[in-house]
Amino acid sequence: MSEQNNFSNNEIQNKRKYLFLRQVEMLDGFLKNGAITRAQYDFSYSGLVTKMNITEKELDEWLKN
Numbered sequence: 001m002s003e004q005n006n007f008s009n010n011e012i013q014n015k016r017k018y019l020f021l022r023q024v025e026m027l028d029g030f031l032k033n034g035a036i037t038r039a040q041y042d043f044s045y046s047g048l049v050t051k052m053n054i055t056e057k058e059l060d061e062w063l064k065n
Contacts, residue, residue, distance in 0.1 A: 016052060019052070020048065020054060023048055024048070027041055027045060
């Protein structure tokens with residue numbers, strides 16, 4: 001049962017990472033194409049991190065690739 005719970009937790013973490021990185025990719029595209037300003041990007045990025053409860057450790061791991 002413990003292995004099943006760990007697997008589910010890993011799946012949840014992988015999904016969070018995937019969703020976060022997709023959102024950041026979309027924000028990057030908006031910024032690159034001039035659809036949003038840098039201030040809007042920073043505000044949205046910060047809100048995304050906060051709402052998804054992303055830790056500094058997760059950010060470091062996820063964004064170093």
